[in-house]
Amino acid sequence: MTRENAAMHTYLMAKRMKDFWDNWGIEMLMTLSCVMHMVLTLFGSSRRSMTARQGLLRFLIWSAYLLSTYVATVIVGKLTLIQINGTTEENTDSELKGFLGSLLLVQLGSRDAITAYSIEDDRLGVRQIPNVMAQICSVSWILFRCWNYTLVSYLYFPLLVAGSITYGENGWALYSSLSGRSGITTSAFKKEKKEIEHILNLIDPSNEDAKTVNKLNKRNLEMVLKAYCRFFSFKPHIEKSMYRPLYQSDRRLSINKRDNDMFFPITEIELGFMYDVLYTKAPIVYTRTGFALRLITSLGLVSCSVAFAFWFKDAFVYYINAGFTLVVLGVIITLEAYQIYMLLFSDWAIIMLLKHNKHWIQKQLLRFLASRSSKWKRWSNILGQFNLVNYCLKYERLYFSTVLELPAVDIEIRKVFCTNNEVISDVLKGMLIEKMRKLEKPTALKPNSNFRLGIPNELADRLREEMKELDRNNGTTNLYESVDGTEFDKSIILWHLATEICYSLHSDRKDSNLKIKMGRHLSNYMMYLLAVRSEMLSIPTSEIVLEDARKKIMTFLKANSSVRDVETACRKLNEQIVVEENKEADQIPVTKNWCPLLVAKKVSGTLLSWSNCDIWDVICSVWVEMLCFAAMNCPADCHSDQLRRGGEIVTHVWLILLHEIDAEVDTNTEQDLEGQEVRVEVLA
Template sequence: MCLWKNWSIQLFVLLGLIFQIILAVLGSRRKISSAKTIRFVIWASYPLGSYISTHALGKLTSVSLNKSEEEYDTELIVLLAPLTLLLLGNPDSITAYSMEDNWLGWRRVLNLIVTFPFVVWILVRSWKTSIRMILYFPMFVAGIIEYGETIWALYSAYDESTNMTPVTPGDFNEEKEMFFALLTRMNCQKVIPDQEIYFEAYYWFDCLKPHLLGRLKHPFFKLDRRCPINQYSPEDVFLITEMELGFTYGVLYTKAPVLYTKLGITLRVISYFNLLLTLGGFMGLFFDKFLRDPYVIYMFGLLIGVVLRETYQLLKLFNSDWVIIKITNHLENPMVLKFLQFLVKRSLKKERRSNRIWQFNFLDFCLSEKQPWHFKILKLFGKAEKFKRYWLKKSMQIPKYVKELLVKDMKKFEIKRDYRPFTKRGQWSLGAHESLDKLEWSIEMTFDRSIIIWHIATHVCYHSCHKNSNNKETSKLISDHMMFLLVHPQILSLTTAEITYHHTYTKLKTFLNKFAKENILKVLLAPDPGQECNSFEAVITKGWNVLEEARTLARELKSTKDTWQLVSSIWVGMLCFAAYNCQQYQHAKLLRQGGDIITHDAAFNE
């Protein structure tokens, strides 16, 4: 008990620092990785770091103080108060775990208003005439700056995501002139290859700003935004889109909109200088006690950890696409020019998104007999089937040919829709392949039904066709991804998706269990696979013969000329339709989960 009483506060502060270091290192990883382990660690560290630091600050208010001139234990314990304030300001890489944290920005302001007097009271309460007290001031300044930057960033994201200010043509013209002035200046110098890609990405981001609800889909910004897109290769188009989404992620979830300003840089330098001043002062005042007093050793290690965290963040600060944009106005300086050349070359090689696509094959799911050890336990609570959905999903690397076909078809759709809302999900493709009359029925039904029957038909055609082609593989890849999105109905914002899915799962599983796996394709291509009627069906699925419709569609597709060109184009159209009509909140959520190809499509088609 005596050990806990003497070291409990120090333990809480140490744990708070460890969680903050984890967030500083892994916080930015979630935009390029969908790994569950990383997401879990960040999910746990984000609230625990704040909770433990707040708890430590609370215990500091009740600690017994010794104001003896000879004793320095009080100074060491109370120095933890401003240090805890610094830890309560989140790392640069993660100011908000989710969009909801941005909406609670004003609550963080209230927390600061409450926390600040407590820290001041702890310092005043322990005040005594000692030279060691000077360590409080630089640490206190650094803590106020760190916490203030977090609130500033949260408020900035909240203010932009709720801004409904009307947009005028003058706003667009002003931003356009600024962009082309910088671009012209850069082209005249011709000293940094590929820098134009960064400007194009920032232009897409700055003109449309997908996180600004007031400017989203505004006609003034859509008219000119994609004009030069034809000059880029599909790989460059995806790279530009990834950069655009990176800027958006930075605004929504990090301190980027604060740090990459003159005031932000100035505050960061002041904060870092104050931390170095605290560390240097501590080493000078307690140098003779380093190897003798465990409190001194602990405090020295803690300060080293804080300084190392800030050093890491400072280095990461200059390794960003934001820097490439912000320092372009200073290219006349040879040192800046060399640094920019190095930065562009390095930046082009770094990973920006997960570049993976989630897959869920409905027929394989129905036929799968794999069951994890805890499946029977979940079955008792009615969660087995839902868990199995998530358990059997998989992800694949997005091949280059898929990106090429996506960009090719999206450019065609962009011309067809002429900047109007994306309301078509296959009519343009059917019309181009002269199949509108015989297949229009399959895309005029509700979107969830259409996805299911096209998914089953694509599966049947894929495994019954032995000729390989990029269109065939792309069709299968997007088909399985659209089915993955359907089993996550909140992404597609389909109110009937869950009911439609369960109806199809029940019918399909009952039907497939009657046959051996090797005969499934033959049965699905048979004249009439049949389907039992159920008087207890939901109203929205009553009378829907999913097997018959999927069989009819598969037969029609197999008899169509250029089958896989048509199927791949239909699936791209469905993906674009889903991306355009997906809620912006869901796109923002996907950004912090490694990204998704549906968000890329949305950024391209806005």
Template sequence: MELFSWVPLVIEKCFPWLMDLWEAWSIQLLVLTGLIFQIILAIFGGRRRYITGPSTRFVVWSSYLLATYVAALALGKLTVIRVNDPEKPDYDTELKALLAPLLLMQLGYPDSITAYSVEDNRLGIRQVLNFVFTVAFVVWILIRCWDSSAAASLYFPIFVSGMIKYGETIWALKSVYSENMSITLEDIDEENNIPKLLQELPTNIPDLDFFVKAYYRFDTLKPHLENWPIFVSRKWMSLEEYNVENVYLTTAIELGFMYDVIFTKGPVLYTRRGITLRFISFFCLVLTLSGFAGIFQDIFLLDMYVAYTYALLIGVTILEIYQILALPYSDWAIVKMVEHHRKPFVKTLLPFLVKMSMKKKRSSDMIGQFNMLDYCLHDKWLKFIKVPEFVGEEKQLRRYLKSTHKAIDTDLKELLLEGMKELERKRGQKPFTSRGQWTLELHNSSRELQWSIETGFDRSIVTWHMATEICYHSNFWDTKNCSGSKVLSDYMMYLLAIRPYVLSLPTNEITLEHAYSNVKKFLVDSNLGDRDGALKKLSSERVQGTDSGTGPKIFKEWHVLEEAQRLANLLNNVDDPWKLISSVWVEMMCYTAYNCQIYNHTKLLRRGGDILTHVWLLLAHKTDKFNYMKNTT
């Protein structure tokens, strides 16, 4: 700290006006900064569900963290303000004290984000303690600054508004995991009444059934809860009558409910109590603004503090109006209105809301891609990228820069759904424990290809990835199985290279470096610098296994390209190689999705969504959780 002790001295000598500004306006500037963070979070907080880029995540993350810090700093400064300063107007102290309840509102966060990550929801008790102590500080500030002036009469309504706003956030955070951890008779009765509700849906509102079915599929499964005691797939939950696009739409809506439960105020706002509290809060805020305008109407343009406070209250009110106007345009509003669809007002409004909601972007609709051969061919400029040792992750950053994203088309969705249905014949409603075995058995190829899936999962992914590349070059078919195999191959490599936490493989880094060294050595030794030339050589000439000289002993005997060539040759001799290849990739993807921790699926939700989470949810609805839990206890 002594190293930078000269900074305030330099500022005081060179820029004395900055010190004067901070002395006079520090609290007001902090509150204004907090409001800016609230606006950023209100606008961009919900966009995490469909934006994959790191820039939006960084803006939201920094605003989320700094908003709390700025509010706490401002509250701390408010506790030591000078009361009844003879050099300032009588109302100066009251104006500053009025900022304390506004800071309570800022600590409540906007509706679109209450938690940045899952960990924030698990700190419910700590948040309650923070709430109690923060409210105590605000009360102490208001009592300390209280006098008989008219401005002090504004303390109560703005304090009520701040309490409600902050309380909503605590309620939302605690409700994620503390509520509904055990099944009740009301849950069972509600589930039994759902089929009747679905039958009574108004037929003149297109697409309404997607929202209702998605909500009740979510509500009965509760996929975000690891210990939800019972779930049995029922006939009314089935999506069999839907085409592929509608299946994915319903799943996307269901994942939207899951996102809202974990990261927003949605579940608590769309209740009778939530709506009541919201309008009480807004009424108190408007009452404060109106009272302030009446009390200080004669000096708006004469006193900068008054003008600032008035502008601040207007800004907070506009932000609240924005959030209230956004309430009806939510999937939660639609499913809550369905129960009252016979009322004239709802009957008029519901079709419009459904139509607007169908236009919403629900996820990125992109699939990550990483190709090992392309990475090895075009890695020269990546070597100039250096990351400080204390930061680490240099290799992963290089891989990230070579990764891409591809739009998910209907053919890929069909391929996944068809593959999952085919695998159901083998697994029934049992947990997903196979990563290629069931497909090989269905295609009578276990004897020839069993070796390729018996190794570690990360090694299997790399071997099948390189074999798919060779087959795609030497035996291309213009079919969805062929194109889908290429996309899924690059996607599984993307998970291994960019999102290894999804696979939970401790050796992924060693595997990737060993594969990279092998492929790179082949390219250098063969003097190959282009993709077609490399694949042509791999397709026509046998590559002898070579020791790259890197990696632990357990990988010394693993010759990546030799195994990939062997697998590609065996696959090309199959009657329908791309049917087999695509089915293996689908099974590997299903295995990954099913065995990925719920925590990691929720992480994918706030990073633009991922098709892996769609697959996981579809598999979860096809698994008899009750019988599985009964058999494992």
């Protein structure tokens, strides 16, 4: 082939591609938009229960969320350039293209399950208002250009109204999620006072209204009611919230000690409300205004589809543009029907039915939902597990640095390969609540520079005394201060290594003593937070401390090259004399004179020397207190952000502690209530 022929062939190929794009580009992009609409509608709400291993589905949702707006912008740009003048058939084509513009607006707004992908989207909610207005104006201009005084042209009006409502709801949801427009202001809270009292009457067995609840699966409804009232009172998702209810009822929403098994279910429901406010349209849809808007939207779509099908009833087979438009309309209506169906199966629907349960149909529906609400999956229900010793054993086997040549990415990939999950059993949740109740004062866990043990039992006191005694006998290493007064990240690593040593010697008893499993799971979970979710611990030096500990552990493992598993490594560490060298050239002020292996061995040795007590009770108590300390020091935004990743147990602990702290504070005086209202007005 000569050069001229090759150039001509290239030109013809480019021309064919351009012609294809000009003729079918809008249809291709609309098909892609429909696919993304399906992904966001069907899988958007599943983020609350996703695990880290569902990365592919998470990537699809992320891609669909980001690309949908971009694809819509390209479609709108192409629609503004369509030719209007021509034959009757060409005019019909232009009318159908305008019809697609209206459907595109509906697609952009029909995202009940995912209005925001992350908390950052909510912070930019105000910026969505100009975007919404720009898109509506662009589509209106397209419809104006395509107007032809036919039935199809008149169908533009209901579709434009439906699209403007649904797209406007998106902006409304983003704007109200963090701005306080969902009921956090004093005036709004006063308006809801009667409503809250009515819901509390449904919980109070002495009230006549409670008879309805007693007949409708009282336990499940009581949990949903308590969760809603606790969420409504605290509004924990609001930035800089004081975490104190504005309206104090005489009836407490705290949970009795005999109902320990209700703590986590109620907290799961409460966090479900929090997730919906931040990432979905639920707070808007489940209102009278939202119901009216949804009714208008649905009627508009159905009426348009019927009229369109009647108008083109004889043209679908041979008129491909009309057939394609009907398929897009059918996809949108089907997904809209699915979203309306899913609105019934949520805790918000139960609350709305409880508020208006006068009719027989509503009571039957409430009975149906109440019997199934306990089976709904509201979060991932897993504990992330990261074992530091296992990470060091596998570190040299992963050669990502030579491929990626990006050390930061290399480290993150290594962490992912060394992370696994454990399902949180009801037994573990019960033991957590039992340990949390034994804490001296939850208020003592509020932010401090250092973590100090505060377990109120004799074993903890004995641990302190024996550490101090070892300090006096040693004279070289300040064991007590290195465990009880050091930085939080170092405390996690020290107790993690000590727990691993104890576990290696007691692993054969893990089935008979559940505290052994609990202690190790919590130990690996706190290391998971430190290594993988360090932003939740708010420790700027966590990466430095973790890397220093890794190097020292790997030095020990290289000296024992025959070690291939965690249990053997920990037994070797317990048996051998550990000497850690701190080279001045490699020293960083944060880790200067820090000997994690030596201190961890001494802590485990102290624990193992106790023959007349359950050392795993002490270990579990230490980890529960560390978990509580981490929960109270984690920023509220980090807790909110983790809800979209399946949730973390540390977030549940945070919310439980907030309610327990509030239960201890006397806020019944009128002066305190006035002070709270003033503070909220200032924040608003």
